[in-house]
Amino acid sequence: MELAYPPNSQSALSSLNPSISIRSSAAVRSLTLALGVTGLLLFGMSQLIATDLEAPPTEAPPKVAPIHMPDVKPTVYQQKTLQKPQELPPPAAPASVEPQVEPGTIPLDISPPITTRTGVKTAIISADPLPIYKPAPRYPRRAMARGIEGYVIVEFTISKSGSVKNPRVVGGFDVTGVPTDVFDRSALNAVARFKYRPTMVDGKPVEKHGVRNRISYKLAE
Numbered sequence: 717m718e719l720a721y722p723p724n725s726q727s728a729l730s731s732l733n734p735s736i737s738i739r740s741s742a743a744v745r746s747l748t749l750a751l752g753v754t755g756l757l758l759f760g761m762s763q764l765i766a767t768d769l770e771a772p773p774t775e776a777p778p779k780v781a782p783i784h785m786p787d788v789k790p791t792v793y794q795q796k797t798l799q800k801p802q803e804l805p806p807p808a809a810p811a812s813v814e815p816q817v818e819p820g821t822i823p824l825d826i827s828p829p830i831t832t833r834t835g836v837k838t839a840i841i842s843a844d845p846l847p848i849y850k851p852a853p854r855y856p857r858r859a860m861a862r863g864i865e866g867y868v869i870v871e872f873t874i875s876k877s878g879s880v881k882n883p884r885v886v887g888g889f890d891v892t893g894v895p896t897d898v899f900d901r902s903a904l905n906a907v908a909r910f911k912y913r914p915t916m917v918d919g920k921p922v923e924k925h926g927v928r929n930r931i932s933y934k935l936a937e
Contacts, residue, residue: 845874845924846913853906853931859898860935866890867932868903874924878912886928903931 859866872883885900907929914921 841916841919843913843916845878845915845927847910848878848913849909849911851906851909853899853902853933855933855935856898856902859933863935864890864896864898865934866896866899867930868899869928869930870903870907871926871928872907872910874912874914874927876914876921876923878914878921880907880910880912881923883907899931899933902933906931 858864866889868888869886870883871886873881875881883904885897885903888896888899888903890896890898910929915924916922
């Protein structure tokens with residue numbers, strides 16, 4: 717019976733066995749490592765699938781209260797139309813004021829001297845104030861432009877020297893009797909320049925209080 721392998725085949729097989737065994741062991745290790753990695757991957761995937769993943773909670777945005785805008789009405793400025801100033805009437809013709817001087821009565825009590833054996837007694841003289849100088853008042857321009865006529869009653873005191881003190885207006889009126897102050901200043905300025913012979917009592921000058929004078933204003937025709 718012939719051998720199927722040549723005589724040196726046994727030695728050849730024995731020389732190949734170590735290399736085959738080394739390769740097989742490396743293959744087994746690689747396969748084991750691959751199986752382990754695959755198992756780990758499968759385990760990790762199963763864990764991920766089994767885990768119920770939820771999205772991170774999101775905070776709701778803060779609520780903003782509604783803004784109520786008030787009803788704004790536009791402001792309309794209405795420009796007033798300027799009226800044309802009224803033209804003043806033409807100035808009246810210059811008026812001549814007729815001062816009315818009312819001289820007072822001067823009662824004189826003159827008694828004859830009484831002669832006695834012991835001597836002579838002189839007479840005692842008493843007299844009311846007598847106007848000496850009364851200048852005409854100036855007609856106010858405003859009254860002249862409006863054609864106003866009237867009169868003013870002024871009260872004052874006559875001093876011992878005959879000058880006027882503390883003049884004041886008692887009343888001023890137009891020709892219709894309506895009160896007006898258009899002549900007051902003119903009347904006071906005129907009265908302040910009046911001159912009188914002072915009141916005489918027992919031959920001596922004294923002050924006279926409460927003297928009144930009426931000053932009239934009339935336009936010339």
